[in-house]
Amino acid sequence: MSTDVAIIGLGIHPFGRTPDKTGLQQCAIAVSDALKEANVAWNDVDFAFGGSTDAGNADTLVSELGLTGIPFMNVANGCATGGSALAAACNTIRSGAGKLGLVCGFDKHARGAFKVNPKEWGLGNWYGEEGFALTTQFFAMKIQRYMHDYGITEMTLARVAEKAFRNGALNPNAWRKTPISIDEILTSQMVNDPLRKYMFCSPSEGAVALLVCPASDAEKYTKTPIFVASCLMRTRRFGTLEVFSPSKAIEDQKTVTQDASKAAYEEAGIGPGDIDVAQIQDTESGAEIMHMAENGLCEDGEQEHMLAQGETDLDGKLPINTDGGCIANGEPIGASGLRQVHELCLQLRGTAGSRQVKASPKTGYAQVYGAPGVSGVTILNS
Amino acid sequence: MPNQKPVDANLFDWPASSPRLWGSRCALCGNVSFPVAQRCSRCSHDEQDRFHLSTEGILWSWTVQRFPPASPPFPPSDGNPFEPFTLGYVELPGEVRVISRLFYNAQQTPHIGQNLKLAFEQLYCDADGTEIIGYGFTPHGDTK
Numbered sequence: 332m333s334t335d336v337a338i339i340g341l342g343i344h345p346f347g348r349t350p351d352k353t354g355l356q357q358c359a360i361a362v363s364d365a366l367k368e369a370n371v372a373w374n375d376v377d378f379a380f381g382g383s384t385d386a387g388n389a390d391t392l393v394s395e396l397g398l399t400g401i402p403f404m405n406v407a408n409g410c411a412t413g414g415s416a417l418a419a420a421c422n423t424i425r426s427g428a429g430k431l432g433l434v435c436g437f438d439k440h441a442r443g444a445f446k447v448n449p450k451e452w453g454l455g456n457w458y459g460e461e462g463f464a465l466t467t468q469f470f471a472m473k474i475q476r477y478m479h480d481y482g483i484t485e486m487t488l489a490r491v492a493e494k495a496f497r498n499g500a501l502n503p504n505a506w507r508k509t510p511i512s513i514d515e516i517l518t519s520q521m522v523n524d525p526l527r528k529y530m531f532c533s534p535s536e537g538a539v540a541l542l543v544c545p546a547s548d549a550e551k552y553t554k555t556p557i558f559v560a561s562c563l564m565r566t567r568r569f570g571t572l573e574v575f576s577p578s579k580a581i582e583d584q585k586t587v588t589q590d591a592s593k594a595a596y597e598e599a600g601i602g603p604g605d606i607d608v609a610q611i612q613d614t615e616s617g618a619e620i621m622h623m624a625e626n627g628l629c630e631d632g633e634q635e636h637m638l639a640q641g642e643t644d645l646d647g648k649l650p651i652n653t654d655g656g657c658i659a660n661g662e663p664i665g666a667s668g669l670r671q672v673h674e675l676c677l678q679l680r681g682t683a684g685s686r687q688v689k690a691s692p693k694t695g696y697a698q699v700y701g702a703p704g705v706s707g708v709t710i711l712n713s
Numbered sequence: 714m715p716n717q718k719p720v721d722a723n724l725f726d727w728p729a730s731s732p733r734l735w736g737s738r739c740a741l742c743g744n745v746s747f748p749v750a751q752r753c754s755r756c757s758h759d760e761q762d763r764f765h766l767s768t769e770g771i772l773w774s775w776t777v778q779r780f781p782p783a784s785p786p787f788p789p790s791d792g793n794p795f796e797p798f799t800l801g802y803v804e805l806p807g808e809v810r811v812i813s814r815l816f817y818n819a820q821q822t823p824h825i826g827q828n829l830k831l832a833f834e835q836l837y838c839d840a841d842g843t844e845i846i847g848y849g850f851t852p853h854g855d856t857k
């Protein structure tokens with residue numbers, strides 16, 4: 332990689348429900364905070380990438396922040412929006428086309444499950460009429476098979492959710508800040524077997540902003556730059572089970588997350604054993620369990636004892652989803668991936684407050700997954 | 714008998730004496746697609762031969778849809794209470810795994826590896842009273 336990229340400013344608008352602010356307004360607040368942190372003005376920013384799914388065009392932010400004439404590119408990549416925006420910004424820095432970039436993601440979704448128009452996903456209307464146009468079903472069927480193949484139990488699904496709410500309770504920016512017991516989780520309403528109400532994340536609102544610059548400039552802005560070791564996304568290949576698949580080949584192939592993960596480790600020149608803290612897509616409990624293995628953080632089936640022994644807790648060997656993940660923060664699609672990066676930066680700086688992981692972490696890993704089978708991975712170093 | 718039509722005429726013929734799902738096989742690599750594809754998702758070849766998929770399969774995974782999906786695209790409730798339904802991926806041996814409704818009676822429960830056969834049920838009635846028919850699979854024979 333020609334030029335190393337540093338993250339030198341962070342801003343976040345709390346996740347959850349903010350009825351009095353639009354998604355764009357929430358994002359403008361996050362951007363202001365990031366600018367203040369890096370001690371720069373909006374006029375100093377010379378390019379931007381950003382996106383949302385349901386809350387408007389990111390480039391409209393210039394009317395809130397100031398009309399400075401910079402190139403501001405909108406990114407629309409579903410759950411990988413934030414990761415794609417960060418990847419594009421890193422490439423802009425590496426190419427020399429920009430010196431100080433804004434990366435932002437925000438969203439504001441209606442209550443309830445995401446409404447899906449099959450045609451937008453290349454499917455006939457029949458897919459919705461048969462009752463298949465729900466992302467929740469996919470996650471349920473994927474973990475159902477995984478539990479069968481690798482002996483993962485319902486208790487482990489509950490443990491993931493219980494940890495999410497426990498971590499969320501320590502995060503002032505989280506939506507769900509009340510711990511929920513294993514018993515309550517295991518007796519909550521069944522939604523899509525084997526997944527219950529408290530194992531799922533819900534669509535929500537929120538915004539995150541990051542400022543990036545060449546690593547050689549970082550000390551102008553901050554004493555605690557965080558360096559991007561790799562940042563990329565991949566689309567699905569033949570033979571994997573993904574959201575909105577009418578069919579799947581009988582032969583099994585590596586998943587899109589396995590592909591993105593392998594490429595990211597290679598780009599960073601490290602392996603899973605080097606990761607100190609991770610934020611991985613937990614659309615529901617099952618996704619966190621399967622993504623642990625798909626990201627190389629454990630072998631298939633090891634999750635059962637890892638969760639039982641608290642290995643992924645804040646004080647465990649490999650803390651995962653330290654800010655409560657999607658389960659405690661909800662999922663504002665455009666902001667979700669950058670929330671992970673924001674949390675990793677805090678952990679790597681050592682400023683995550685009461686949820687700071689113990690051993691001062693050096694390397695962090697973030698992964699997002701979304702329809703129709705995209706995965707984005709970011710690896711950061713302190 | 715009321716008018717009936719398939720939920721999508723490209724999925725299966727209806728009415729038909731022995732209705733079956735349509736799939737396609739890649740003329741170059743043999744990959745099987747459902748629904749019928751114009752281009753192979755494995756090798757990108759654009760010559761695909763339409764054929765009838767197997768009517769028997771094995772349950773690969775399943776779930777139950779316990780809350781009403783948003784309408785549209787789900788048919789409107791017309792005031793009837795929502796009935797949870799079961800769905801899954803059914804492996805058609807040597808062909809492909811297809812997403813499908815699963816039809817069970819009160820004594821039957823889904824389990825991975827179960828033997829299934831193709832079945833059809835009415836999904837809903839459209840505004841002019843036409844019955845819209847959907848496909849699914851139902852247990853059959855030794856389900857060990």
Ligand SMILES: [Zn+2]
Nearest residue numbers: 739742753756
């Ligand atoms: Zn082919």
